[in-house]
Amino acid sequence: MALGAKMVPFAGWEMPVSYKSVVAEHQAVRNKAGIFDVSHMGRISIEGISASNVVDYLSTNTILGKGAGQATYTVWCNGEGGAIDDLIVYQESSEQFFIVANASNREKDYHHLKQYAQNCVVLPHYEEEGILAIQGPEAIELALPLFPELKQLKSMHFISTTFEGSPLYLAATGYTGEKGFEVYAPNAILPALWDRFLACGIVPVGLGARDTLRLEMGYALYGHELKEERPANESVAAWAIKLEKGDFLGKMALQELAKKGKTHFPAALLMQTEGIPREGYPVHSSGRRIGAITSGTFSPSLSKGIALALLDTSVPIGQNMEIEIREKYCPATVVKLPFWRKT
Amino acid sequence: MKFSETHEWIDVKGTTGTVGVSEFAQKELGDIVYVELPQLGKTVKKGDPIAVLESTKAAADVYTPVSGTIIEVNHQLKEAPELINQHAENSGWLFTLQLSNPEELNALQDEQAYRDGLRS
Numbered sequence: 001m002a003l004g005a006k007m008v009p010f011a012g013w014e015m016p017v018s019y020k021s022v023v024a025e026h027q028a029v030r031n032k033a034g035i036f037d038v039s040h041m042g043r044i045s046i047e048g049i050s051a052s053n054v055v056d057y058l059s060t061n062t063i064l065g066k067g068a069g070q071a072t073y074t075v076w077c078n079g080e081g082g083a084i085d086d087l088i089v090y091q092e093s094s095e096q097f098f099i100v101a102n103a104s105n106r107e108k109d110y111h112h113l114k115q116y117a118q119n120c121v122v123l124p125h126y127e128e129e130g131i132l133a134i135q136g137p138e139a140i141e142l143a144l145p146l147f148p149e150l151k152q153l154k155s156m157h158f159i160s161t162t163f164e165g166s167p168l169y170l171a172a173t174g175y176t177g178e179k180g181f182e183v184y185a186p187n188a189i190l191p192a193l194w195d196r197f198l199a200c201g202i203v204p205v206g207l208g209a210r211d212t213l214r215l216e217m218g219y220a221l222y223g224h225e226l227k228e229e230r231p232a233n234e235s236v237a238a239w240a241i242k243l244e245k246g247d248f249l250g251k252m253a254l255q256e257l258a259k260k261g262k263t264h265f266p267a268a269l270l271m272q273t274e275g276i277p278r279e280g281y282p283v284h285s286s287g288r289r290i291g292a293i294t295s296g297t298f299s300p301s302l303s304k305g306i307a308l309a310l311l312d313t314s315v316p317i318g319q320n321m322e323i324e325i326r327e328k329y330c331p332a333t334v335v336k337l338p339f340w341r342k343t
Numbered sequence: 344m345k346f347s348e349t350h351e352w353i354d355v356k357g358t359t360g361t362v363g364v365s366e367f368a369q370k371e372l373g374d375i376v377y378v379e380l381p382q383l384g385k386t387v388k389k390g391d392p393i394a395v396l397e398s399t400k401a402a403a404d405v406y407t408p409v410s411g412t413i414i415e416v417n418h419q420l421k422e423a424p425e426l427i428n429q430h431a432e433n434s435g436w437l438f439t440l441q442l443s444n445p446e447e448l449n450a451l452q453d454e455q456a457y458r459d460g461l462r463s
């Protein structure tokens with residue numbers, strides 16, 4: 001057999017794909033609560049009088065006008081409209097922000113931010129800090145004994161607090177489609193925090209389930225749905241691009257493309273039969289190859305294969321097409337995202 | 344029972360052999376959610392990728408450890424692919440073949456050597 005390993009190198013880290021079973025961990029997050037160590041991601045802060053303008057200029061989503069304590073998902077683009085990263089911007093005050101960047105992009109994002117924020121202090125915090133994500137319908141409730149302040153925390157908001165004297169942030173953000181929160185805390189207290197969360201009845205979840213969970217929601221994964229060489233408005237993250245806001249990096253190129261007409265279109269595909277779509281598999285319609293899968297997996301919630309694809313034609317919801325899996329044409333239907341909804 | 348270096352096992356009775364993947368292989372793959380089995384009657388050559396096990400994370404080819412003709416496949420796996428995770432080396436078997444060159448068995452490892460090899 002051609003085997004993979006359970007621990008995989010991920011952007012330079014050795015990460016667990018699963019602690020026990022991807023499917024069991026996935027279900028734990030959908031039905032109760034799970035905890036992910038996502039310390040490979042990186043927090044970067046920016047402070048200064050012009051901070052809000054800089055962050056707004058670099059973000060495709062609107063940052064100016066948001067209040068302190070708010071978190072905003074955004075794409076960062078280059079001048080050509082390609083995606084540098086997708087990330088969350090956290091506003092501490094009108095002059096203080098931080099972002100949480102993807103593992104493989106955090107160094108790039110830091111230099112990018114620094115280049116545009118010459119009158120601000122830009123600091124990477126990822127060497128001395130780690131990130132835990134606690135997600136699931138019971139995540140908040142189970143963690144209340146540790147952090148009672150979670151009760152008041154609204155979705156896409158964050159607060160700073162302390163744990164046994166150490167400062168940390170609690171943010172009601174995540175990548176699973178479930179309720180829950182993320183913790184940005186010093187490395188020194190992470191093991192203790194991890195153990196305390198487990199003691200609350202929250203189960204450890206690896207990268208494998210992180211991917212099946214995000215894909216069931218149709219969330220973009222950098223390097224798959226978003227790339228530097230692809231216009232960001234031709235992706236599932238296009239909703240976070242606000243062409244009506246003030247000037248931002250990449251706006252001209254994206255506006256031009258919107259006017260001229262896009263050439264590629266993201267689509268969500270649900271397998272009608274068995275078989276699991278994977279990245280790179282060709283998509284066919286009426287005998288013509290119209291694109292390829294950008295992310296695909298087995299959905300534990302639906303017990304079916306699901307995929308995000310990039311196609312060279314716009315396809316309506318409900319249309320049938322075929323995914324080529326090992327030289328076989330397997331029927332799939334275009335569906336509306338998310339693939340999975342709470343009933 | 345004999346084992347290939349690529350973690351398939353074969354249990355031979357007379358000139359027919361039943362093939363599956365090892366306990367070690369099933370653990371490495373994680374939750375198996377879909378199995379693609381070879382066609383009945385198909386002639387296969389030692390080392391050919393003739394079955395696919397899909398876990399939540401990846402698809403893995405299964406190579407036949409010997410040459411022959413497929414005479415039976417484990418239909419239970421269609422409904423219950425998790426049988427491989429639960430009982431990789433018995434009821435999670437994949438297919439049975441009629442051996443065309445039984446001498447190929449000599450190149451496979453016996454159970455002791457295979458398990459020792461995993462530890463080193």
